[in-house]
Amino acid sequence: MNKFVLILFMGLALSCQDQKNSKKVKEDRQTGIRDSLTRELNQIHKLGFINGFSVAIVDQDSVLYQSGIGFSDMGNNTKYTENTIQNIGSVSKTLIGIALLKAQEMGKLNLDDPINQYLPFEVINPNYPKLPLTIRHLATHTSTILDTDFYNGKAYVLKDEQDRSSVNQEKLNEAFNPPDSRMPMIDFLEKLLSKEGEWYRKDGFATNKPGEIFEYSNVGATLAAAILEIAVDKPYSEFTKEHILEPLGMSSSGWTFDTIDLARHSKLYSDPKTEIPLYSLITYPDGGLITSGNNLGMYLSELIKGHSGIGTLLEKNGYEELFREQLSANSFPDRDEEDDYDDEYNTGIFMGFTPRGYIGHTGGDPGIATYMFFNPETKIGRLLMINTSVSNSAGVDEFYSIWNTLAKYENKLK
Template sequence: MRNIYWIAAFFGLLLASCTLFHKGSESKPAPATPNYADSLDLLLRGWLDQGNLPGFAVAVFSKDTIYYQRGFGYANLETRQAYTPNTVQMIASVSKTLIGVALMQAVEAGKLNLDDDINKYLPFRVIHPKYPDSVIRIRHLAMHVSGIRDSLYYNRSYLFGAALDKNIFSKEWWPLVEVYNRNQPIEMSVFLEKILSKQGEWYNDDNFYDHAPGAAYEYSNLGATLLAYILERATKEDYRSFTRKRILQPLGMRSSSWEKPQKCRKCSAYYLENGSRVPEYRLITYPDGGLYSSVADMTKFLQEMIKGFGGEGTLLPTRSYHMMMGKQPGGEAFPDGLCWDLSIPCCIGHAGNDFGTSTLMYFEPSTGVGRILFANKSLQADSEATFYGIFNDLFRYDLRK
C-alpha cells in the first residue's frame, strides 16, 4: 500500500509463469499427488533457506478443493513462532478487493449507482481543482482513475503502537518517520475531509493529479478509502459492520477483521526490508489496506470469487462478479476492474505491500485455480527476487492431477 508500483517488476515474471501452468482438462479437480506436493515443498524450502524472508505461507486451490497449503519460516523471529496458513497479519492492498464486493452488494441493493456523482453521498464536496466542471464518479474511484492523489498528507493515516526509531530506516525515510511519530487518531471521515475538501486543513492542489477524472490511471489508496466512506453514507452502515456481516461471516472467515484480535497468538510480527522489526500499526484509512487475515481465510474468499466468476457465487449475482472483475465501459485501456487488478493477462486478483507485509492473491479464469502468497516482510532487491520466485513456483506444477 505504501507503493503499489513495486508489483510492476513482478508482472513480467508472472507473465512467464502463466505459461508454466499446464492447462489440463476441465473435469472435476482431483487431489494433488504426493510427488507434486513434495516437489513444491522442496522448491519453497529452498527459497526459505536463502534467508530473505522471515516467514510466508502459500495456497493453491480451485473453487472447492485445496491442492496445497503450507507455511514456512517464522511469524516471529524472536519467539520462533512458526508461520502457518493460519497466521494472521495485515494484508495491505489485497484488502481493497472487499471494497469491490461491498460496492457491488450496495449496487444490487439499490443504494447507489456506479456512475453517480460522488458528491451525491458526501457531507463535504470533493471537486478536482484543475477540472472543476468534471464529475468524479463512483466508478472512477473503484478503477483508480479519479484523479485523487496519495500526497504526502496520506502518510498521516499511519498510527504506530510505539514511537519509531528513525535509525531502523534509511535516511530518506527520516522526515516521514517524524510525521508517523506525530500522527494522532481521528475518524476516517474527518481524515478524508481534511485532505479532499476545499475547506480542509490539509487541502491543496497537489492532492490531485493533473489529468481529469476518468482520463488516466493513477493508483490511489485515498480514492479507495473515499469509496468505502461513500458506501457507509449510501448504506447507512459502518464499513466494518457491513463487510463483517455480508462478506466475512457468510464465508466463515473467522480469523479476519478490521481490528487486530486481542491477545492474538496467531498474529505475525512485521519486518522491514533490512530485517528490523517494526512496531504494530493500524490505518485511519483502514479499508484500503488494514484487513487482518490469513492465507487460510483469504483462500475461502478467493474460492468464492472463483465460484462467482463461474456462475456459482453466493454473495452476488453472476453479473455483478463479472462487472466487478471485468473491464469497465470506456475503460478498456485501464488495468483495473472495480477494485480488482486485471493487468496480468492470465489472472485476476490484487497485490499488496506495506510496512512488514507483502501479499499476492490471484486466480486464473481459464483454469479456475487460485494462488495466494503472504509474507511478513517489506521488499527490497533480494527479498523481491525471493517473493516473486515463490509465487512463480506456485505455477510450476499442475496440482489438479
C-alpha cells in the same frame, strides 16, 4: 446363488475394489506432489531474505494446497503457519469492490452516482469544477484524486505509543504516527479533499479529466469505502464482516486489532533482522485487512466461483460487473506489457487485470507483501503473503521464486 448372479456379484466387487485402489493411488500421488512442493518452498526459504510466508493454491471448489513456511517471530522461533495472520496491503481493496456491488444490489447506491450526493463536504477537481466525480471513477482509479505526501505521512498509526522509539523511519517509505493521532476515516478524508481542509492542495488532483486516465489512488479507494458507510448507514468494517467475512467463514480475519487473535499475528520486519512494531491505517479499507493464508484462500476460491457465475456473495450480474474490464488502452499511457503480474494493465471494480489475463491484486506496506491472482481459463488461483519487506534484488528474486514455484505445481495439484 446361480452362476450368472455369482459372476455379476464378483464383477461388482472387483469394480469397487478397483475404484478404491484408483482413489488411493490418486490420493498418494497428490500427497507426494504436496510434499515435493513443501520441500521446494523450504529450500527457497533458506535464501534468507524473507523470514516467514504463507501460500495457498485453490480452485473454485476447494483449497488444493496451503502451507506456512519459516518464522512468524524470529526471536522466539515461532513457526509461520497457514493460520498465522497479518495485514495484506492493497489486496484489501478488492473487498471494497464487492462491498460496493453488494450495496448496489441492496439499492443503497449506484456506481454512477456523483460522490457529492453522499458526502458531508464537497469534493471537486479544481481543474474541472463542473465535472462531477462518480463512485465508478473511484472504483476504477480514474477519479483524478492523487495520493499526496500527507497520505504517506498521516495514514499509518502505531498500535502502542511506546513503540515509536523503536521505529527506524529511514528504512520505511511511510511515517508512523502515535496512537492518539487516530481519527475517523471521514475526518481524515475531509482534511485532504475539502477546500477548507487542513491538508488540501490543488495538486492533489490530476490535470486530466475525470474518467480518462488510470491513476492508482489509495485516497480514492478510502473515499469509496467512506461513501459506502454513509449509503448503508453502517461502518465499513461491520458491513464487510456481515456480507463477506462471515458468509465465507473467514473467522480469523478482521480490520482492527480488537477483532482478531493477536497471539496469532506475525511479527513484521523491514529487513530480516529488523522488527517493525504493529501498526494500522486510518484509511484501513485501502490496505488494512488482517487475515491468514487459510482465510484468504477461502476468499480467492469465492472470487473464482464468482467469475464462473456460481459465486455466493453477489448475484451473477454483480460479479459480471466486478470482473468486467472497465477501461480502454487509452486510459493506461504507462502500461507495462512485460510484467505478467502487473495488476494495473486494466481494472474491474477494484479488481486488477494483468497482461497475461490473470485477475487479482497485489499489496505492499511496511513489512509485508501480498500477491493474489487466479487464471480465469484454468480456474486455479494462488496467493503469497510475506512478513518481511524486500528492498533488494535478492529479496525480490526470493519472492518470485516462491511465486513461480507455486505456478509450477498448480496444474499438477488440480
